[in-house]
Amino acid sequence: MTTTGATRGAASRDAKVGVAIVNWNAQDMLDGALEALARQTVKPHRVVVLDNASKAFRASPVAPENTHYERLDYNSGFARGNNLAVHLLGDCDWIALVNPDAFLAQDWIERMLQAANDEPGYAFFAGKTLIAADPTLLDGAGDVYHASGLVWRRGYRQPDRDVGERCEVFGPCAATAMYERRAFDAVEGFDEDFFCYVEDVDLAFRLRLAGYRCLYVPEATALHVGSGTTGGQHSEFAVYHGHRNLAWAYVKNMPGVWFWVFLPWHLVMSIAACATFALHGQARTVLRAKRDALRGLPAMWKKRAQIQRTRVIRPFKVLRVMSMTLSPWMRRRTAARGRQQ
Numbered sequence: 001m002t003t004t005g006a007t008r009g010a011a012s013r014d015a016k017v018g019v020a021i022v023n024w025n026a027q028d029m030l031d032g033a034l035e036a037l038a039r040q041t042v043k044p045h046r047v048v049v050l051d052n053a054s055k056a057f058r059a060s061p062v063a064p065e066n067t068h069y070e071r072l073d074y075n076s077g078f079a080r081g082n083n084l085a086v087h088l089l090g091d092c093d094w095i096a097l098v099n100p101d102a103f104l105a106q107d108w109i110e111r112m113l114q115a116a117n118d119e120p121g122y123a124f125f126a127g128k129t130l131i132a133a134d135p136t137l138l139d140g141a142g143d144v145y146h147a148s149g150l151v152w153r154r155g156y157r158q159p160d161r162d163v164g165e166r167c168e169v170f171g172p173c174a175a176t177a178m179y180e181r182r183a184f185d186a187v188e189g190f191d192e193d194f195f196c197y198v199e200d201v202d203l204a205f206r207l208r209l210a211g212y213r214c215l216y217v218p219e220a221t222a223l224h225v226g227s228g229t230t231g232g233q234h235s236e237f238a239v240y241h242g243h244r245n246l247a248w249a250y251v252k253n254m255p256g257v258w259f260w261v262f263l264p265w266h267l268v269m270s271i272a273a274c275a276t277f278a279l280h281g282q283a284r285t286v287l288r289a290k291r292d293a294l295r296g297l298p299a300m301w302k303k304r305a306q307i308q309r310t311r312v313i314r315p316f317k318v319l320r321v322m323s324m325t326l327s328p329w330m331r332r333r334t335a336a337r338g339r340q341q
Contacts, residue, residue, distance in 0.1 A: 015116075016045035017109050017178070018089030019096045022081035024052040026100040029225060034063040036103045036222075042110040045092050050085040052076055077195035082174070086189060095184055099175040101225035102129065111220035112178045115166070123183040123212040124204070126172030127220035128163070136160055139224045142169030142216040143201055146323045147258070148265035149250035151201050154216075169216045170321045171204020176222045183212045191252075193299065197238060198245035205253035208318060209311035239282055240289045243273055247293035251300045252307055256315035 019037060023030050030049070037044060047067040051057045052075040059069055070088055072081075086095055096112070098104065105111075112125055126142035140153030141163040153173055155163040172178075177200070187206045190199045204214060250266050251259075270290060277286040 015094055015113055016092040017042070017094045017096055017113070018086070018092035018181075019044045019047045019098055020082055020085035020089060021047070021049045021098050021100055022052060022078055022085060023049055023054060023057070023100045024075060025054045025056075027054065027056060027058065030100040031060045031062055032103050033098055033100050034060045034067065036106070036108075037098070038062060038064045039106045040104070040109045041107045042113060044096070044109065046089055048085040048088045050076075050081050050088070052081055077192070078174075079190035079194045079196060079199040080192040083189045083192060086184065092181055095179045095181055097174045097177045097179070098222075099224070101132075102175045103132070103223045104176065105221045108176070108220045108222060112217060115215060115217040115220070116178075116180075119166075119215055121213060122168075122215040123180040124172060124207060124214045125178045125220070126169055126214060126216045127176050127178075127222055128160075128216075128218045129173065129176055129222050129224040130160060131157070132223040132225045135223060138163060139226060140173050140175075141218065142214065143171045143173055143204065144323050145170045145201060145205070145321075146269075146326060147262045147319075148269040149246050149254070149262075150269050150326070151198065151246065151249075164218055166218065167216050168321060169214050171201060171207070171214050174200035174203075175224050175226075176220075179207075180212075183207055183210075186210060191248075191303070193296070194245045194248065195241060197241040198249050202245070202249040202252065205249060206307060208321065209253060209255060209307060209313060211312040234280075234282075236282065236285045239277060239285050243270075243277075243286050243289040244293045244296075246270075247290065248296060248300045251297060252304045255308060255311060255318055258315050258318070 021033060037047060044064060047064050049067060049069050051069065051071040053072055057071060068088060076084065082097060089095065096109065108127060112127065115125055116122070128141055129139040131137045131139045136159060138155040138158050138160055141155040144152050144154045154169060187203065187210050191202050194202060247270065254262060274286050274290065277283060
């Protein structure tokens with residue numbers, strides 16, 4: 001497998017961009033997301049809305065004309081739902097993932113394609129998301145992956161002006177992200193065992209091990225409600241899936257000797273998470289997450305063998321895009337607590 005920078009030329013406004021949206025009980029926000037897509041300066045080639053058995057669902061009157069709806073009779077999760085939606089997109093050069101609670105600026109697709117044209121060495125892209133309730137604050141500027149396996153959104157709740165330049169990041173938050181279709185297919189998309197949460201980080205890690213790179217594009221902006229249908233990032237649902245999947249992402253992807261070097265950090269992080277959530281009355285939830293993570297280790301270890309056997313970059317190169325300090329994460333938590341007071 002070769003890196004995307006060696007295999008593709010520059011993108012153009014004529015490139016086909018397919019948009020995948022996975023919906024679950026978010027009809028009121030979905031209309032806004034589709035209306036934003038209909039107003040794009042560069043029109044999407046095709047839009048697929050996959051509905052995960054919402055209680056109430058209808059076609060949107062404000063959607064782009066080329067929108068296809070696929071309704072399931074069960075909740076497939078974010079990971080499988082997106083894989084199915086991407087398959088239904090058919091022939092396209094680029095895949096844009098958009099959450100139903102994310103509202104793109106009208107030039108988002110145009111800006112992403114321009115970045116892909118300017119920087120052909122990159123195969124996936126993170127835009128700038130702003131908090132919908134307060135657009136002066138960042139929701140995220142790409143994802144940060146710490147060597148312990150902890151993950152956070154870069155710039156979360158910082159003033160918009162604080163993170164302003166294009167730069168390489170570990171990966172995008174899949175609430176608004178664009179992937180080269182060939183790269184997405186090369187690593188077989190999302191791991192459907194994750195169901196939801198951290199599945200975008202796992203995908204980014206596998207893409208990096210396969211030689212692909214991610215660029216932060218600050219001029220491609222969107223508003224994001226965040227956890228619009230799952231009860232918030234501290235809900236039982238989010239805590240369970242997030243902390244189970246953090247362990248799986250680390251086991252599958254941390255390459256070579258770094259797996260063993262950083263394993264003590266990962267274990268300390270897991271113990272600290274259990275203690276923290278116990279203090280907030282969620283001990284049972286986080287312990288269940290870690291128990292189920294352990295139960296899934298044989299399957300994840302098997303996947304690890306395949307991923308590490310086919311990776312094309314040396315382990316030390318991964319360290320360049322990982323964080324070795326927790327200070328940004330600590331500032332993020334402090335800022336979030338301050339805003340809540």
